[in-house]
Amino acid sequence: MSVEGCISLRPNDMKNAGMVTGEIEIKAVKLERLAKAETPAIPVYRSSQDELPSEELRLQHRVLDLRREELQRNLQLRHRLALECRNHMDALGFLEIETPILTKPTPEGARDYLVPSRIHHGEFYALPQSPQIYKQLCMAAGFDRYFQIARCFRDEDLRADRQPEFTQIDIEASFVTPADIMKWVEGLMGVLSSHFPNVEIQAPFDVITFAEAMERFGTDRPDLRYSLEIEDWTATLRNCGSNILMSAVGEGGRVRGIVIKDGSRLSRKYLDQLQQEVKEGGSKGLLWVKRTFEGGSGPLSGHMEDESYAAMGMEPGDLALVSAGSDTITSTTLSIARASVVRKLKIRKEKSHAWLWVIDFPIFGVESNGDFVANHHPFVMPVHQDAALMEDEPESVRGMAYDLVYNGVEFGSGSIRNHDPSMQRMIFKTLGLNDEEIDSKFGFLLKTLSSGTPPHGGIALGVDRIVAEFVNALSLRDVIAFPKTTAARGLLEGCPISLQDKDLSELGLTRSSEISESREME
Protein backbone atom coordinates (compact mmCIF):
# COMPACT_ATOMS: atom_id res chain seq x y z
CA MET A 1 0.00 0.00 0.00
CA SER A 2 0.98 3.57 -0.48
CA VAL A 3 -0.49 5.90 2.13
CA GLU A 4 -0.31 9.67 2.09
CA GLY A 5 -1.30 11.74 5.05
CA CYS A 6 -0.21 13.51 8.19
CA ILE A 7 1.51 11.73 11.01
CA SER A 8 -0.11 12.63 14.28
CA LEU A 9 0.02 11.51 17.89
CA ARG A 10 -2.45 8.95 19.05
CA PRO A 11 -4.81 9.92 21.82
CA ASN A 12 -3.13 9.18 25.13
CA ASP A 13 -5.42 6.31 26.07
CA MET A 14 -4.82 4.62 22.74
CA LYS A 15 -1.04 4.56 22.66
CA ASN A 16 0.47 1.13 22.44
CA ALA A 17 3.88 0.73 24.04
CA GLY A 18 4.16 -2.73 22.54
CA MET A 19 4.44 -1.40 19.01
CA VAL A 20 7.36 0.49 17.51
CA THR A 21 4.90 2.95 15.97
CA GLY A 22 2.48 2.67 18.86
CA GLU A 23 2.52 6.36 19.70
CA ILE A 24 1.61 7.68 16.27
CA GLU A 25 -0.82 7.13 13.46
CA ILE A 26 -1.33 8.47 9.97
CA LYS A 27 -4.34 10.54 9.10
CA ALA A 28 -4.62 9.24 5.58
CA VAL A 29 -5.75 11.44 2.73
CA LYS A 30 -4.78 9.10 -0.09
CA LEU A 31 -4.61 5.33 -0.30
CA GLU A 32 -3.20 3.38 -3.20
CA ARG A 33 -2.87 -0.34 -3.67
CA LEU A 34 0.50 -1.00 -5.31
CA ALA A 35 0.21 -4.77 -5.57
CA LYS A 36 -2.27 -7.50 -4.81
CA ALA A 37 -1.41 -10.48 -2.67
CA GLU A 38 -3.18 -13.78 -2.43
CA THR A 39 -3.65 -15.26 1.01
CA PRO A 40 -0.17 -16.53 1.83
CA ALA A 41 0.36 -20.29 1.95
CA ILE A 42 2.15 -19.94 5.25
CA PRO A 43 1.55 -17.20 7.79
CA VAL A 44 4.05 -14.37 7.63
CA TYR A 45 2.94 -12.42 10.67
CA ARG A 46 2.25 -14.81 13.47
CA SER A 47 1.81 -14.41 17.17
CA SER A 48 4.76 -15.45 19.27
CA GLN A 49 3.10 -18.56 20.64
CA ASP A 50 2.15 -19.92 17.20
CA GLU A 51 4.26 -22.79 15.96
CA LEU A 52 6.34 -22.22 12.86
CA PRO A 53 5.05 -24.03 9.77
CA SER A 54 6.98 -27.17 8.91
CA GLU A 55 10.42 -26.54 7.50
CA GLU A 56 9.40 -28.24 4.27
CA LEU A 57 6.69 -25.65 3.67
CA ARG A 58 8.90 -22.81 4.78
CA LEU A 59 11.53 -23.86 2.22
CA GLN A 60 8.92 -24.27 -0.51
CA HIS A 61 7.61 -20.79 0.23
CA ARG A 62 10.99 -19.39 1.11
CA VAL A 63 10.13 -15.88 -0.06
CA LEU A 64 7.32 -15.67 2.47
CA ASP A 65 9.47 -17.26 5.16
CA LEU A 66 12.24 -14.74 4.52
CA ARG A 67 9.81 -11.94 5.41
CA ARG A 68 9.92 -13.15 8.99
CA GLU A 69 11.67 -10.78 11.33
CA GLU A 70 14.14 -13.39 12.54
CA LEU A 71 15.41 -14.26 9.06
CA GLN A 72 15.50 -10.60 8.04
CA ARG A 73 17.69 -9.93 11.05
CA ASN A 74 19.92 -12.96 10.42
CA LEU A 75 20.64 -11.89 6.86
CA GLN A 76 21.22 -8.29 7.88
CA LEU A 77 23.80 -9.44 10.40
CA ARG A 78 25.35 -11.73 7.81
CA HIS A 79 25.70 -8.78 5.48
CA ARG A 80 27.26 -6.71 8.25
CA LEU A 81 29.74 -9.48 8.94
CA ALA A 82 30.79 -9.76 5.29
CA LEU A 83 31.13 -6.00 4.95
CA GLU A 84 33.21 -5.64 8.11
CA CYS A 85 35.34 -8.57 7.03
CA ARG A 86 36.18 -6.87 3.73
CA ASN A 87 36.95 -3.57 5.43
CA HIS A 88 39.10 -5.19 8.07
CA MET A 89 41.08 -7.34 5.64
CA ASP A 90 41.52 -4.40 3.31
CA ALA A 91 42.91 -2.32 6.18
CA LEU A 92 45.43 -5.08 6.85
CA GLY A 93 46.54 -4.91 3.23
CA PHE A 94 44.78 -8.05 2.01
CA LEU A 95 43.53 -8.20 -1.57
CA GLU A 96 40.26 -9.92 -2.42
CA ILE A 97 41.00 -12.03 -5.47
CA GLU A 98 38.33 -14.11 -7.18
CA THR A 99 39.23 -17.65 -8.10
CA PRO A 100 37.52 -19.93 -10.62
CA ILE A 101 34.21 -21.67 -9.99
CA LEU A 102 34.88 -24.02 -12.88
CA THR A 103 37.97 -25.89 -11.77
CA LYS A 104 39.75 -29.21 -11.99
CA PRO A 105 38.42 -32.30 -10.22
CA THR A 106 40.61 -33.33 -7.28
CA PRO A 107 41.24 -36.95 -6.35
CA GLU A 108 41.44 -36.33 -2.61
CA GLY A 109 38.83 -35.38 -0.12
CA ALA A 110 35.14 -34.77 -0.67
CA ARG A 111 33.25 -35.68 -3.81
CA ASP A 112 33.28 -32.91 -6.37
CA TYR A 113 30.23 -31.43 -7.99
CA LEU A 114 30.97 -32.06 -11.65
CA VAL A 115 30.09 -29.95 -14.68
CA PRO A 116 30.21 -31.57 -18.11
CA SER A 117 31.99 -29.67 -20.87
CA ARG A 118 29.96 -28.96 -24.01
CA ILE A 119 33.03 -28.09 -26.02
CA HIS A 120 35.05 -31.09 -24.89
CA HIS A 121 32.71 -34.06 -24.81
CA GLY A 122 33.60 -36.52 -22.08
CA GLU A 123 35.52 -33.96 -20.04
CA PHE A 124 34.40 -32.33 -16.82
CA TYR A 125 35.01 -29.34 -14.65
CA ALA A 126 34.57 -29.52 -10.90
CA LEU A 127 33.15 -26.87 -8.63
CA PRO A 128 35.78 -25.97 -6.02
CA GLN A 129 35.68 -27.67 -2.63
CA SER A 130 37.63 -24.61 -1.56
CA PRO A 131 40.00 -22.17 -3.30
CA GLN A 132 42.90 -23.90 -1.52
CA ILE A 133 45.24 -24.47 -4.44
CA TYR A 134 44.36 -21.22 -6.19
CA LYS A 135 45.25 -19.18 -3.14
CA GLN A 136 48.60 -20.93 -2.95
CA LEU A 137 49.13 -20.05 -6.59
CA CYS A 138 48.35 -16.44 -5.68
CA MET A 139 51.17 -16.58 -3.13
CA ALA A 140 53.57 -17.86 -5.76
CA ALA A 141 52.34 -15.07 -8.02
CA GLY A 142 53.46 -12.48 -5.50
CA PHE A 143 50.15 -11.39 -3.99
CA ASP A 144 51.47 -11.67 -0.48
CA ARG A 145 48.17 -11.10 1.24
CA TYR A 146 45.05 -12.68 -0.27
CA PHE A 147 41.56 -13.11 1.02
CA GLN A 148 38.21 -13.98 -0.48
CA ILE A 149 34.69 -14.52 0.69
CA ALA A 150 34.41 -17.65 -1.39
CA ARG A 151 31.68 -20.11 -2.22
CA CYS A 152 32.67 -23.75 -1.81
CA PHE A 153 30.93 -26.92 -2.97
CA ARG A 154 31.06 -30.47 -1.65
CA ASP A 155 28.91 -33.30 -2.93
CA GLU A 156 28.54 -35.16 0.35
CA ASP A 157 25.60 -36.07 2.56
CA LEU A 158 24.33 -33.21 4.64
CA ARG A 159 23.67 -32.38 8.27
CA ALA A 160 22.17 -29.51 10.21
CA ASP A 161 25.61 -27.88 10.13
CA ARG A 162 26.49 -28.79 6.53
CA GLN A 163 25.19 -27.41 3.24
CA PRO A 164 26.31 -28.58 -0.22
CA GLU A 165 27.40 -25.05 -1.01
CA PHE A 166 28.77 -22.88 1.73
CA THR A 167 30.82 -19.74 2.20
CA GLN A 168 34.28 -19.32 3.59
CA ILE A 169 36.39 -16.36 4.54
CA ASP A 170 39.52 -17.63 2.85
CA ILE A 171 42.82 -16.10 3.89
CA GLU A 172 46.40 -16.71 2.79
CA ALA A 173 49.63 -14.79 3.30
CA SER A 174 53.30 -15.20 2.52
CA PHE A 175 56.21 -15.10 4.96
CA VAL A 176 54.00 -15.88 7.94
CA THR A 177 54.03 -18.01 11.05
CA PRO A 178 50.99 -19.60 12.67
CA ALA A 179 51.17 -16.81 15.25
CA ASP A 180 50.68 -14.19 12.51
CA ILE A 181 47.57 -15.90 11.17
CA MET A 182 46.18 -16.43 14.66
CA LYS A 183 46.71 -12.80 15.57
CA TRP A 184 44.97 -11.61 12.39
CA VAL A 185 42.04 -13.96 12.90
CA GLU A 186 41.66 -12.95 16.54
CA GLY A 187 41.47 -9.33 15.40
CA LEU A 188 39.02 -10.20 12.67
CA MET A 189 36.78 -12.17 15.01
CA GLY A 190 36.84 -9.26 17.43
CA VAL A 191 35.58 -6.91 14.76
CA LEU A 192 32.98 -9.34 13.42
CA SER A 193 31.63 -10.39 16.80
CA SER A 194 31.24 -6.78 17.92
CA HIS A 195 28.10 -6.60 15.79
CA PHE A 196 26.47 -9.47 17.65
CA PRO A 197 25.29 -8.37 21.09
CA ASN A 198 25.42 -11.81 22.69
CA VAL A 199 28.99 -12.65 21.63
CA GLU A 200 32.03 -11.64 23.59
CA ILE A 201 35.65 -12.11 22.80
CA GLN A 202 38.93 -11.92 24.60
CA ALA A 203 42.19 -12.25 22.73
CA PRO A 204 44.55 -13.96 22.67
CA PHE A 205 42.57 -17.17 22.57
CA ASP A 206 43.53 -20.29 24.52
CA VAL A 207 45.79 -22.70 22.67
CA ILE A 208 45.96 -26.44 23.22
CA THR A 209 47.48 -29.19 21.15
CA PHE A 210 45.42 -31.80 19.37
CA ALA A 211 46.93 -34.45 21.63
CA GLU A 212 45.95 -32.54 24.74
CA ALA A 213 42.43 -31.88 23.45
CA MET A 214 41.93 -35.58 22.80
CA GLU A 215 43.35 -36.51 26.20
CA ARG A 216 41.36 -34.02 28.25
CA PHE A 217 38.14 -33.80 26.25
CA GLY A 218 38.11 -36.68 23.76
CA THR A 219 37.51 -34.42 20.78
CA ASP A 220 39.49 -32.07 18.57
CA ARG A 221 36.91 -29.33 19.09
CA PRO A 222 36.22 -29.25 22.82
CA ASP A 223 33.61 -26.96 24.27
CA LEU A 224 35.63 -25.23 26.96
CA ARG A 225 32.67 -23.43 28.44
CA TYR A 226 32.53 -26.48 30.69
CA SER A 227 35.43 -27.77 32.72
CA LEU A 228 34.50 -31.47 32.97
CA GLU A 229 37.64 -33.30 31.97
CA ILE A 230 38.50 -36.86 31.10
CA GLU A 231 40.89 -38.64 33.46
CA ASP A 232 43.03 -41.74 33.11
CA TRP A 233 42.09 -44.38 35.66
CA THR A 234 44.02 -47.26 34.14
CA ALA A 235 46.31 -47.59 37.15
CA THR A 236 43.44 -47.37 39.65
CA LEU A 237 41.06 -49.78 37.96
CA ARG A 238 43.24 -52.20 35.96
CA ASN A 239 43.00 -54.85 38.70
CA CYS A 240 39.56 -53.99 40.04
CA GLY A 241 38.11 -57.31 38.91
CA SER A 242 35.80 -56.07 36.17
CA ASN A 243 36.23 -58.35 33.15
CA ILE A 244 35.39 -55.58 30.74
CA LEU A 245 38.04 -53.25 32.10
CA MET A 246 40.68 -55.92 32.58
CA SER A 247 40.36 -57.35 29.10
CA ALA A 248 40.46 -53.87 27.54
CA VAL A 249 43.64 -53.09 29.45
CA GLY A 250 45.05 -56.50 28.58
CA GLU A 251 44.63 -55.64 24.91
CA GLY A 252 46.65 -52.48 25.40
CA GLY A 253 43.78 -50.12 26.02
CA ARG A 254 43.26 -47.64 28.81
CA VAL A 255 40.54 -46.99 31.34
CA ARG A 256 39.35 -43.39 31.14
CA GLY A 257 36.40 -41.54 32.53
CA ILE A 258 34.73 -38.46 33.87
CA VAL A 259 33.61 -37.68 37.41
CA ILE A 260 30.35 -35.78 37.57
CA LYS A 261 29.99 -33.97 40.87
CA ASP A 262 26.57 -34.64 42.37
CA GLY A 263 25.86 -36.80 39.31
CA SER A 264 23.96 -39.39 41.32
CA ARG A 265 20.78 -37.48 40.62
CA LEU A 266 20.99 -38.68 37.03
CA SER A 267 18.35 -41.39 36.68
CA ARG A 268 18.89 -44.99 35.71
CA LYS A 269 16.65 -44.30 32.74
CA TYR A 270 18.85 -41.45 31.55
CA LEU A 271 22.03 -43.51 31.98
CA ASP A 272 20.49 -46.27 29.86
CA GLN A 273 19.63 -43.68 27.27
CA LEU A 274 23.20 -42.39 27.43
CA GLN A 275 24.39 -45.94 26.65
CA GLN A 276 22.26 -45.79 23.53
CA GLU A 277 23.66 -42.38 22.58
CA VAL A 278 27.29 -43.47 22.78
CA LYS A 279 26.52 -46.67 20.88
CA GLU A 280 24.96 -44.65 18.09
CA GLY A 281 28.18 -42.67 18.09
CA GLY A 282 30.09 -45.87 17.35
CA SER A 283 31.09 -46.91 20.85
CA LYS A 284 30.63 -50.28 22.50
CA GLY A 285 29.10 -48.86 25.62
CA LEU A 286 29.68 -46.96 28.78
CA LEU A 287 30.16 -48.14 32.36
CA TRP A 288 29.14 -46.08 35.33
CA VAL A 289 29.20 -46.06 39.09
CA LYS A 290 27.51 -43.84 41.65
CA ARG A 291 29.17 -43.41 45.02
CA THR A 292 26.67 -43.34 47.87
CA PHE A 293 27.02 -43.04 51.62
CA GLU A 294 26.24 -46.76 51.89
CA GLY A 295 28.68 -47.79 49.18
CA GLY A 296 27.83 -47.54 45.50
CA SER A 297 25.49 -48.50 42.71
CA GLY A 298 25.80 -49.19 39.03
CA PRO A 299 27.57 -51.76 36.88
CA LEU A 300 31.00 -51.04 38.38
CA SER A 301 29.99 -50.66 42.01
CA GLY A 302 30.86 -54.27 42.84
CA HIS A 303 34.45 -53.63 41.82
CA MET A 304 34.99 -50.40 43.72
CA GLU A 305 36.95 -49.94 46.95
CA ASP A 306 37.01 -46.86 49.11
CA GLU A 307 40.56 -46.28 47.90
CA SER A 308 39.51 -46.37 44.26
CA TYR A 309 36.71 -43.87 44.88
CA ALA A 310 39.25 -41.66 46.62
CA ALA A 311 41.81 -42.08 43.84
CA MET A 312 39.18 -41.06 41.31
CA GLY A 313 38.25 -38.05 43.41
CA MET A 314 34.70 -39.25 44.03
CA GLU A 315 32.65 -38.26 47.03
CA PRO A 316 29.23 -39.59 48.00
CA GLY A 317 26.69 -38.27 45.52
CA ASP A 318 29.14 -38.28 42.63
CA LEU A 319 28.87 -40.27 39.44
CA ALA A 320 31.70 -41.63 37.32
CA LEU A 321 31.31 -42.50 33.64
CA VAL A 322 33.94 -45.02 32.57
CA SER A 323 35.10 -46.23 29.17
CA ALA A 324 37.82 -48.73 28.39
CA GLY A 325 39.66 -49.67 25.24
CA SER A 326 41.69 -47.92 22.56
CA ASP A 327 42.09 -44.16 22.83
CA THR A 328 39.91 -43.74 19.76
CA ILE A 329 37.04 -45.60 21.40
CA THR A 330 37.32 -44.04 24.84
CA SER A 331 37.72 -40.53 23.44
CA THR A 332 34.65 -40.84 21.22
CA THR A 333 32.58 -42.36 23.99
CA LEU A 334 33.53 -39.88 26.65
CA SER A 335 33.22 -36.80 24.47
CA ILE A 336 29.67 -37.81 23.52
CA ALA A 337 28.90 -38.56 27.18
CA ARG A 338 30.42 -35.27 28.30
CA ALA A 339 28.29 -33.26 25.90
CA SER A 340 25.16 -35.19 26.83
CA VAL A 341 25.62 -34.84 30.60
CA VAL A 342 26.30 -31.13 30.25
CA ARG A 343 23.00 -30.75 28.41
CA LYS A 344 21.10 -33.00 30.80
CA LEU A 345 22.31 -31.51 34.06
CA LYS A 346 22.42 -27.99 32.63
CA ILE A 347 25.86 -27.79 34.20
CA ARG A 348 26.87 -24.25 34.93
CA LYS A 349 29.16 -22.74 32.34
CA GLU A 350 32.60 -21.70 33.51
CA LYS A 351 32.36 -18.99 30.90
CA SER A 352 29.94 -18.03 28.14
CA HIS A 353 32.42 -17.63 25.34
CA ALA A 354 35.17 -20.19 24.88
CA TRP A 355 37.53 -19.27 22.06
CA LEU A 356 40.22 -21.81 21.38
CA TRP A 357 43.00 -22.69 19.00
CA VAL A 358 43.73 -26.39 18.57
CA ILE A 359 47.18 -26.91 17.08
CA ASP A 360 49.63 -29.64 16.05
CA PHE A 361 47.21 -31.95 14.29
CA PRO A 362 48.69 -35.14 12.89
CA ILE A 363 48.99 -34.68 9.14
CA PHE A 364 47.80 -38.19 8.38
CA GLY A 365 45.02 -40.37 9.63
CA VAL A 366 45.18 -44.14 9.25
CA GLU A 367 42.30 -46.00 7.59
CA SER A 368 41.20 -49.38 8.91
CA ASN A 369 43.03 -50.98 5.96
CA GLY A 370 46.27 -49.22 6.89
CA ASP A 371 46.12 -46.55 4.17
CA PHE A 372 47.08 -43.02 5.07
CA VAL A 373 44.64 -40.20 4.45
CA ALA A 374 45.09 -36.47 4.91
CA ASN A 375 43.51 -35.24 8.13
CA HIS A 376 43.00 -31.71 6.88
CA HIS A 377 44.28 -31.53 3.34
CA PRO A 378 47.52 -32.71 1.79
CA PHE A 379 49.19 -29.31 1.70
CA VAL A 380 50.00 -28.96 5.41
CA MET A 381 53.67 -28.40 6.29
CA PRO A 382 55.06 -30.78 8.93
CA VAL A 383 56.35 -29.21 12.14
CA HIS A 384 60.11 -28.97 11.81
CA GLN A 385 61.13 -31.54 14.41
CA ASP A 386 58.76 -34.16 12.91
CA ALA A 387 59.90 -33.87 9.29
CA ALA A 388 62.43 -36.65 9.80
CA LEU A 389 59.61 -39.07 10.67
CA MET A 390 57.91 -38.65 7.28
CA GLU A 391 59.48 -41.76 5.86
CA ASP A 392 59.18 -44.31 8.65
CA GLU A 393 56.44 -43.04 10.92
CA PRO A 394 54.09 -40.79 8.97
CA GLU A 395 51.25 -41.26 11.46
CA SER A 396 53.34 -39.43 14.08
CA VAL A 397 54.07 -36.40 11.95
CA ARG A 398 52.32 -33.30 13.24
CA GLY A 399 51.39 -30.51 10.89
CA MET A 400 51.75 -26.78 11.36
CA ALA A 401 47.98 -26.60 11.53
CA TYR A 402 45.51 -24.73 13.69
CA ASP A 403 41.75 -24.99 14.08
CA LEU A 404 39.63 -22.20 15.47
CA VAL A 405 36.96 -23.48 17.85
CA TYR A 406 34.22 -21.43 19.51
CA ASN A 407 32.00 -23.09 22.13
CA GLY A 408 32.70 -26.50 20.66
CA VAL A 409 31.97 -25.48 17.06
CA GLU A 410 34.75 -25.60 14.49
CA PHE A 411 34.84 -22.15 12.92
CA GLY A 412 37.85 -22.67 10.72
CA SER A 413 40.94 -24.55 9.92
CA GLY A 414 44.29 -23.46 8.60
CA SER A 415 47.92 -24.31 8.26
CA ILE A 416 51.32 -23.35 6.99
CA ARG A 417 51.67 -24.98 3.56
CA ASN A 418 54.44 -26.85 1.88
CA HIS A 419 56.33 -24.52 -0.40
CA ASP A 420 59.01 -27.16 -0.97
CA PRO A 421 58.00 -29.34 -3.93
CA SER A 422 59.95 -32.38 -2.74
CA MET A 423 58.19 -32.42 0.64
CA GLN A 424 54.86 -31.92 -1.13
CA ARG A 425 55.61 -34.85 -3.43
CA MET A 426 56.56 -37.04 -0.49
CA ILE A 427 53.23 -36.31 1.18
CA PHE A 428 51.31 -37.21 -1.96
CA LYS A 429 53.28 -40.48 -2.12
CA THR A 430 52.47 -41.27 1.50
CA LEU A 431 48.83 -40.80 0.54
CA GLY A 432 49.24 -43.59 -1.99
CA LEU A 433 49.63 -41.60 -5.20
CA ASN A 434 52.35 -42.66 -7.65
CA ASP A 435 54.51 -40.17 -9.53
CA GLU A 436 52.38 -40.38 -12.64
CA GLU A 437 49.17 -39.65 -10.71
CA ILE A 438 50.84 -36.85 -8.80
CA ASP A 439 52.01 -35.20 -12.00
CA SER A 440 48.67 -35.48 -13.76
CA LYS A 441 46.58 -34.30 -10.79
CA PHE A 442 48.90 -31.82 -9.10
CA GLY A 443 51.62 -31.19 -11.66
CA PHE A 444 50.59 -27.55 -12.00
CA LEU A 445 51.00 -27.04 -8.26
CA LEU A 446 54.39 -28.76 -8.05
CA LYS A 447 55.60 -26.85 -11.08
CA THR A 448 54.55 -23.64 -9.37
CA LEU A 449 56.32 -24.58 -6.15
CA SER A 450 59.43 -25.31 -8.20
CA SER A 451 59.38 -21.81 -9.63
CA GLY A 452 60.31 -20.30 -6.27
CA THR A 453 57.33 -19.91 -3.99
CA PRO A 454 57.53 -17.96 -0.76
CA PRO A 455 56.74 -19.75 2.48
CA HIS A 456 53.05 -19.19 3.08
CA GLY A 457 50.03 -20.21 5.07
CA GLY A 458 46.50 -19.25 5.85
CA ILE A 459 43.11 -20.28 7.10
CA ALA A 460 39.52 -20.73 5.97
CA LEU A 461 36.65 -19.67 8.23
CA GLY A 462 33.11 -20.94 7.78
CA VAL A 463 30.85 -17.92 7.37
CA ASP A 464 27.59 -19.86 7.61
CA ARG A 465 28.63 -21.55 10.82
CA ILE A 466 29.95 -18.36 12.36
CA VAL A 467 26.78 -16.43 11.64
CA ALA A 468 24.62 -19.35 12.78
CA GLU A 469 26.49 -19.54 16.06
CA PHE A 470 26.51 -15.78 16.59
CA VAL A 471 22.74 -15.47 16.09
CA ASN A 472 22.05 -18.72 17.92
CA ALA A 473 20.41 -20.37 14.92
CA LEU A 474 19.50 -24.03 15.18
CA SER A 475 20.46 -24.72 11.60
CA LEU A 476 22.61 -23.26 8.84
CA ARG A 477 19.41 -22.94 6.86
CA ASP A 478 18.40 -20.02 9.07
CA VAL A 479 21.34 -17.90 7.97
CA ILE A 480 21.26 -18.71 4.25
CA ALA A 481 18.72 -16.97 2.02
CA PHE A 482 18.03 -19.93 -0.23
CA PRO A 483 19.35 -23.10 1.40
CA LYS A 484 19.10 -26.72 0.28
CA THR A 485 17.33 -29.54 2.12
CA THR A 486 19.19 -32.45 3.70
CA ALA A 487 18.74 -34.24 0.38
CA ALA A 488 20.41 -31.30 -1.38
CA ARG A 489 17.22 -30.14 -3.06
CA GLY A 490 16.12 -26.59 -3.61
CA LEU A 491 12.41 -26.73 -2.78
CA LEU A 492 11.59 -23.20 -3.89
CA GLU A 493 12.91 -23.38 -7.42
CA GLY A 494 12.78 -27.15 -7.60
CA CYS A 495 16.26 -28.41 -8.29
CA PRO A 496 17.91 -30.55 -9.37
CA ILE A 497 15.79 -31.68 -12.32
CA SER A 498 16.25 -34.27 -15.02
CA LEU A 499 16.97 -33.05 -18.53
CA GLN A 500 15.71 -33.99 -21.95
CA ASP A 501 17.86 -36.27 -24.06
CA LYS A 502 18.68 -33.49 -26.51
CA ASP A 503 20.12 -31.39 -23.69
CA LEU A 504 22.23 -34.31 -22.60
CA SER A 505 23.49 -35.15 -26.04
CA GLU A 506 24.73 -31.61 -26.53
CA LEU A 507 26.99 -32.30 -23.57
CA GLY A 508 28.04 -35.66 -24.95
CA LEU A 509 26.08 -37.49 -22.29
CA THR A 510 23.64 -40.37 -22.69
CA ARG A 511 21.04 -41.55 -20.23
CA SER A 512 21.83 -44.75 -18.42
CA SER A 513 19.17 -47.41 -18.93
CA GLU A 514 18.80 -47.65 -15.17
CA ILE A 515 17.30 -44.20 -15.05
CA SER A 516 13.75 -44.62 -16.25
CA GLU A 517 12.35 -42.46 -18.99
CA SER A 518 9.69 -41.30 -16.58
CA ARG A 519 12.31 -39.22 -14.84
CA GLU A 520 12.89 -37.33 -18.05
CA MET A 521 11.62 -33.81 -17.97
CA GLU A 522 8.54 -33.22 -20.11
Added chain:
RNA sequence: GGGGCUGUAGCUCAGCUGGUUAGAGUGCCGGUCUGUCACACCGGAGGUCGCGGGUUCGAGUCCCGUCAGCCCCGCCA
Protein backbone atom coordinates in the same frame (compact mmCIF):
# COMPACT_ATOMS: atom_id res chain seq x y z
C1' G B 1 24.48 -46.80 1.77
C1' G B 2 22.27 -47.54 7.02
C1' G B 3 19.19 -46.11 11.47
C1' G B 4 15.41 -43.00 13.90
C1' C B 5 11.27 -39.43 13.90
C1' U B 6 7.44 -37.06 11.01
C1' G B 7 3.51 -36.71 6.92
C1' U B 8 -4.65 -35.92 8.72
C1' A B 9 -8.52 -28.94 6.45
C1' G B 10 -4.54 -23.10 3.73
C1' C B 11 -1.41 -23.45 8.63
C1' U B 12 -0.49 -25.84 13.70
C1' C B 13 -2.26 -30.23 15.67
C1' A B 14 -5.88 -34.21 18.12
C1' G B 15 -7.91 -38.76 16.33
C1' C B 16 -7.40 -44.96 21.97
C1' U B 17 -6.76 -52.01 21.49
C1' G B 18 -9.20 -51.27 13.33
C1' G B 19 -15.83 -49.86 13.60
C1' U B 20 -21.35 -45.18 11.80
C1' U B 21 -21.05 -38.77 9.03
C1' A B 22 -12.57 -37.68 10.54
C1' G B 23 -12.41 -33.13 14.95
C1' A B 24 -10.13 -28.47 17.51
C1' G B 25 -7.54 -23.81 17.22
C1' U B 26 -6.15 -20.46 13.69
C1' G B 27 -6.60 -18.80 8.77
C1' C B 28 -10.23 -18.14 4.65
C1' C B 29 -15.38 -16.50 2.83
C1' G B 30 -20.14 -13.84 4.20
C1' G B 31 -22.49 -10.80 7.92
C1' U B 32 -22.93 -7.54 12.58
C1' C B 33 -20.01 -3.88 15.24
C1' U B 34 -16.69 0.50 14.26
C1' G B 35 -10.80 3.66 18.15
C1' U B 36 -8.85 -0.98 16.75
C1' C B 37 -3.86 -2.98 17.51
C1' A B 38 -4.05 -11.72 18.81
C1' C B 39 -10.65 -6.90 18.25
C1' A B 40 -15.42 -9.06 19.58
C1' C B 41 -19.87 -11.55 18.03
C1' C B 42 -23.03 -14.52 14.31
C1' G B 43 -22.99 -17.73 10.06
C1' G B 44 -20.39 -20.65 6.22
C1' A B 45 -17.11 -23.20 2.99
C1' G B 46 -12.99 -26.24 3.24
C1' G B 47 -10.17 -33.31 3.80
C1' U B 48 -6.97 -38.09 -2.31
C1' C B 49 -5.77 -38.85 6.04
C1' G B 50 1.84 -38.08 1.33
C1' C B 51 1.53 -41.96 -2.74
C1' G B 52 1.00 -47.38 -4.29
C1' G B 53 -0.11 -52.22 -2.89
C1' G B 54 -1.74 -55.86 0.81
C1' U B 55 -4.47 -58.03 5.23
C1' U B 56 -9.70 -57.52 6.83
C1' C B 57 -16.76 -57.80 6.51
C1' G B 58 -14.48 -52.97 7.47
C1' A B 59 -7.99 -49.28 7.37
C1' G B 60 -6.41 -42.34 9.03
C1' U B 61 -5.32 -46.62 12.49
C1' C B 62 -2.19 -53.04 11.00
C1' C B 63 1.66 -55.03 7.16
C1' C B 64 4.94 -54.25 2.70
C1' G B 65 6.88 -50.82 -0.69
C1' U B 66 7.72 -45.84 -2.15
C1' C B 67 8.22 -40.35 -1.99
C1' A B 68 9.23 -35.96 0.85
C1' G B 69 11.09 -33.27 5.27
C1' C B 70 14.05 -33.34 9.73
C1' C B 71 17.90 -35.68 13.07
C1' C B 72 21.99 -39.13 13.37
C1' C B 73 25.91 -43.00 11.60
C1' G B 74 28.95 -43.84 7.37
C1' C B 75 30.82 -39.82 4.42
C1' C B 76 32.41 -34.59 4.86
C1' A B 77 41.03 -33.78 2.59
